[in-house]
Amino acid sequence: MKKRWKLFFLAVLFFSSCLHASSPIFLRITKNLQEKADIALLLSVNKDGYWEQFMKILSRDLDYSGYFSVTGSKFSEQLASDRKKYATQLVLTGRETADGVQIDVEDMLDEKVMFEKAYKKTEPAGSLAHKICDDIVFHLTGKKGIAGSKVLFVSDATGEYQVYQVDYDGENMVRLTDAEYLVHYPKWLTPFREFLFVSYQGGWPKLVKKNISTGEEKIILAQPGLNACASPCNQTREMAVVLSRTGHPEIHISDFSGNIINRVTYSSATDASPSFSPCGKMIAFVSDRHGTAQVYTMTREGSRIKRISFVSGYSTSPAWSPDGNYIAYVFLKGGNYGIAVYEVSTGETSIIGELLGSEDLSWAPNSRHIVYSNIRMRPSTVMVIDILTREKRRLTNAAYNAFSPNWGSD
Amino acid sequence: MPRIMLSAPIGVLIDKMAVCYIMEKNACFFQPKKGVVMKNLRILFLFAALIFLAGCQCPKTAREKFLDGAIDGTKKEEVKPSALSIFTQDIEPINPVTPGTTVKTHGSGDAGKATAYETQQATKGQPIPLQPIPEGKVFKSPSDISPELAEIFKRIYFNYDRYDIRTADVQVLTKIGRYLLEKPNMEVLIEGHCDERGTREYNLVLGEQRALSTRRFLVELGVSPKRLYTVSYGKDMPADTRSNEDAWAKNRRADFKIAE
Numbered sequence: 001m002k003k004r005w006k007l008f009f010l011a012v013l014f015f016s017s018c019l020h021a022s023s024p025i026f027l028r029i030t031k032n033l034q035e036k037a038d039i040a041l042l043l044s045v046n047k048d049g050y051w052e053q054f055m056k057i058l059s060r061d062l063d064y065s066g067y068f069s070v071t072g073s074k075f076s077e078q079l080a081s082d083r084k085k086y087a088t089q090l091v092l093t094g095r096e097t098a099d100g101v102q103i104d105v106e107d108m109l110d111e112k113v114m115f116e117k118a119y120k121k122t123e124p125a126g127s128l129a130h131k132i133c134d135d136i137v138f139h140l141t142g143k144k145g146i147a148g149s150k151v152l153f154v155s156d157a158t159g160e161y162q163v164y165q166v167d168y169d170g171e172n173m174v175r176l177t178d179a180e181y182l183v184h185y186p187k188w189l190t191p192f193r194e195f196l197f198v199s200y201q202g203g204w205p206k207l208v209k210k211n212i213s214t215g216e217e218k219i220i221l222a223q224p225g226l227n228a229c230a231s232p233c234n235q236t237r238e239m240a241v242v243l244s245r246t247g248h249p250e251i252h253i254s255d256f257s258g259n260i261i262n263r264v265t266y267s268s269a270t271d272a273s274p275s276f277s278p279c280g281k282m283i284a285f286v287s288d289r290h291g292t293a294q295v296y297t298m299t300r301e302g303s304r305i306k307r308i309s310f311v312s313g314y315s316t317s318p319a320w321s322p323d324g325n326y327i328a329y330v331f332l333k334g335g336n337y338g339i340a341v342y343e344v345s346t347g348e349t350s351i352i353g354e355l356l357g358s359e360d361l362s363w364a365p366n367s368r369h370i371v372y373s374n375i376r377m378r379p380s381t382v383m384v385i386d387i388l389t390r391e392k393r394r395l396t397n398a399a400y401n402a403f404s405p406n407w408g409s410d
Numbered sequence: 411m412p413r414i415m416l417s418a419p420i421g422v423l424i425d426k427m428a429v430c431y432i433m434e435k436n437a438c439f440f441q442p443k444k445g446v447v448m449k450n451l452r453i454l455f456l457f458a459a460l461i462f463l464a465g466c467q468c469p470k471t472a473r474e475k476f477l478d479g480a481i482d483g484t485k486k487e488e489v490k491p492s493a494l495s496i497f498t499q500d501i502e503p504i505n506p507v508t509p510g511t512t513v514k515t516h517g518s519g520d521a522g523k524a525t526a527y528e529t530q531q532a533t534k535g536q537p538i539p540l541q542p543i544p545e546g547k548v549f550k551s552p553s554d555i556s557p558e559l560a561e562i563f564k565r566i567y568f569n570y571d572r573y574d575i576r577t578a579d580v581q582v583l584t585k586i587g588r589y590l591l592e593k594p595n596m597e598v599l600i601e602g603h604c605d606e607r608g609t610r611e612y613n614l615v616l617g618e619q620r621a622l623s624t625r626r627f628l629v630e631l632g633v634s635p636k637r638l639y640t641v642s643y644g645k646d647m648p649a650d651t652r653s654n655e656d657a658w659a660k661n662r663r664a665d666f667k668i669a670e
Contacts, residue, residue: 161646182646185611203543203599204641205614224540226618226642229611242615244640247537247622249615268535270573272615286612293571293612314571316612330609359609375606404610 036066036389038089039105041073042082045096051075054125057169061133061147062092064169064393066368066386067140083108090114092136103132105140115139126171137366144322144365151362151371151407152176152186152195153382157400163197165212168364168384168407170395176212183208188408189232189239189256195406196220196239198228207241207258220258225249229273232256236280240264240300242272251285253300264302275320275327276300284308284318284327295329295342308342311349315340317360321367328352328361328370328387339370341387352387362407371395373403522594524634532629543639549599549667562589563598563666565649566624567659571608573619575627583624586666587631597637597669600624604645605658617642624664 041059045051055073062068071089076082083091087108095102097118105115115136119128127148134145149168154161163177163186177183182200189196189209199208199219205228207221221227225244232239238261243252251264251274265271269289276283284297295309295318309315314332321328327342338354339361357376364371364384374383379401385392396402524532531538552559563586566579575583590596602621604613621640629635650657 182643184646185614200641202545203547203549204639222542224542225640226615228614244618244622245540247539247626247635249618249622270612270615270619273609273611288571293608314608316609332608360611 036069038071038086039068039092040071040086040089041092041094042076042079043074043094044076044079045094045101047075050121050125051096054129057126058092058129058133060169061129062136065133065137065145065147066366066389066391067137101128103136105136126167130167143368146364146366146369149365149408150192151382151395151405152188153373153396153402153405154184154186155396155400155402157402163195163210164402165192166395168395170397173396176210185228185230185404187230187232187406190234191408195408196230196232198230209256220256221254223260231274231276231283233276233278233280235278238276238280238300240274240276240283240285242274251283251302262301264298264300266302273317275318277320278322278324282320284320284329286316286318295327297327308347309340309349311340311351319361319363319370321363322365323367325367326363326387328363330358330361330372336376339372339385350387352385353390353392356383356385356392358383360404362405364407369407371405371407373405375403522596522634522637523591524629524632528629528635529632532626532635538626538629538635540640541636543599543641547597548670549639550670552666552668555668559668562586563668565663565665568620568662568664570605570658570662571616573602573616573623575623583627584631587628587633590628590633590637591631594634595637597639599639599641599667599669601647601665601667602640602642603647603649603661603663603665605661606645606648606653607658608645610644614642614644617644620662620664 039062041055043051043055055075059070059073063070068090071086074082079093079095083093083106089108090105091108092103092105100118100120100122102118103116104113106113117135119132121128130147133147137143137145146168150165151168152163152165155164157164158175161183162175162179163183164173164175166173176195177197179199179201184198186195186197193213194209194211197208197210198205201208201219202222204224205226206219207227207230208217209220210217221241221243223243223245226242226249229242230239231241237256238253239256241252241254242249243260244250248268249270249272250266251271253261253264255261264283267287267289269287270293271289272286274283274285281300282297283300284295286293287296288294290307292313293316294307295315296305296307298305308327309329309331312331312333315329317330319328320326325344327344329340329342331338331340333354336355337358338356339352339358340349341352342349352370356372357374358372359375361370361372363369368388369384369386371382371384374381377398379398380403381398382395382402382405383392384395395405528538552563564582566582567576569576590598600621602617602619602624604617604620608616618640621642625635625638625640628638645661648657648661649663650660
């Protein structure tokens with residue numbers, strides 16, 4: 001018996017040492033997920049507008065990632081001496097090369113280089129900074145970065161509802177539709193090339209697919225009644241949608257071309273807002289089948305229905321995280337809206353915030369940030385919240401209403 | 411058990427929920443314990459009687475419920491005779507059949523009236539399939555057509571997060587139903603709307619439910635579902651843009667539009 005325990009401990013030790021050897025900084029950063037790693041940026045380049053913008057955006061990207069706290073950023077002519085000022089933290093150095101920049105991230109405490117890679121200066125400063133930040137985050141944490149991601153949303157900036165795209169940091173807002181009819185509820189289908197939206201062309205809500213580069217729009221679901229609440233699953237190339245063609249709103253599954261595969265719900269209650277799990281086997285959805293709107297999960301065939309929301313009398317907008325571990329939803333309590341996150345493996349629920357005015361959630365590719373529209377603000381604003389640090393930031397400015405955000409990753 | 415809902419499927423749902431609740435509460439009775447078997451048997455008998463009673467409450471049509479005076483908790487004597495009149499006459503022969511004309515009783519039937527099957531489905535609480543709005547069909551607000559239509563096609567309202575027809579609106583819908591039976595070629599678009607509370611996508615589906623329950627009520631009165639179209643705008647088209655109880659009550663509504 002003793003031998004068995006020894007073997008077990010040895011196995012654990014071996015496993016943990018393997019983890020440590022492959023990504024030591026990962027353990028330090030995730031030891032306490034609310035703690036951030038201090039990092040300083042030192043850039044040894046010919047200082048010009050390009051590198052100034054690069055420094056500013058890279059610094060912001062590292063901050064927005066949630067893993068780093070930027071303690072300083074400067075252009076340095078004497079890297080060796082400047083690095084010594086940051087003896088107990090991470091230092092990112094950038095040395096200009098013939099065709100770009102060599103980036104190194106060093107843990108000054110252990111005097112160990114954690115990341116090194118050469119980049120070519122072939123793209124705008126912002127894009128290069130986003131790429132470098134995402135590479136660093138992925139290398140050090142094993143998590144997908146968000147700096148290169150984009151968010152879709154609806155705005156009335158022109159006086160009527162249109163779909164817009166914006167970089168994850170609120171820059172480069174671009175209008176994607178020029179619809180004469182009411183349009184709504186954009187969802188990335190193939191980021192960042194195709195998206196779905198609901199159009200009232202012809203008098204009722206239909207599901208339209210738009211290709212961003214060609215501008216081509218194609219109606220893919222135009223069943224009588226409601227064609228809305230689409231939730232695409234890229235793994236299975238299927239989407240969950242709400243259709244009311246039978247005379248009652250029900251959740252259905254169709255392929256990306258709009259061919260209906262199966263009907264999922266058969267309840268006389270209101271079943272809405274389906275959200276596919278990333279593997280495409282489960283669906284989170286809202287139903288009032290037990291009196292008030294609550295969040296449930298079920299299989300893609302409609303079996304094993306289980307209620308998961310118990311924090312208030314009204315819970316809606318479920319969103320399954322890209323890593324499959326969490327389901328976030330909106331709850332209404334005391335007249336205000338908050339966000340709760342349900343952990344799928346443990347069944348535990350965390351309240352992320354109670355006074356957020358939140359509506360229509362969508363997860364970032366890193367399964368750590370959530371984008372939502374704050375409808376308590378006037379005009380309504382798209383916000384981003386970090387579920388670990390609870391830090392919030394504004395994604396859209398206050399000049400116009402912005403809502404129904406959807407975060408995509410390539 | 412008081413029936414508090416008007417629409418048949420919801421009424422049935424409430425009954426089923428109550429039974430489920432009782433079953434949950436009494437789940438332990440199926441696990442005999444020493445000394446309490448007899449007591450449990452008594453309660454089990456009571457429970458069986460309850461289920462039997464609940465089962466006896468068959469789904470009723472709007473007309474039956476209205477005559478019962480049990481809709482939405484309203485007593486029979488509160489119903490005005492004018493509102494009741496539509497229920498006391500036979501639905502089918504609104505337009506008197508002149509001798510020598512053919513009356514269809516099966517198939518697609520008269521374009522303006524629900525077939526026997528459609529009415530049966532409606533009264534059973536079964537969904538009645540929708541049909542697409544024909545391309546190019548334009549719907550106008552009743553007030554843009556005539557004051558007479560504006561007087562008949564008044565908007566109806568709903569309670570918070572609900573889509574069952576309120577007693578206060580039965581009269582309005584009855585009048586609309588009667589008018590539509592007199593005008594068998596008139597096509598109507600029912601728009602479902604919500605107040606600003608609640609999330610956008612959920613409200614879109616709730617608005618559709620409001621339009622559908624309004625449609626169902628009219629089908630129960632004998633109007634063909636083939637000329638009743640529905641659309642939901644969720645909370646995107648408020649009648650009152652303020653953020654208070656008054657405005658919210660005005661925005662939880664179904665509007666009617668008439669095809670040109």
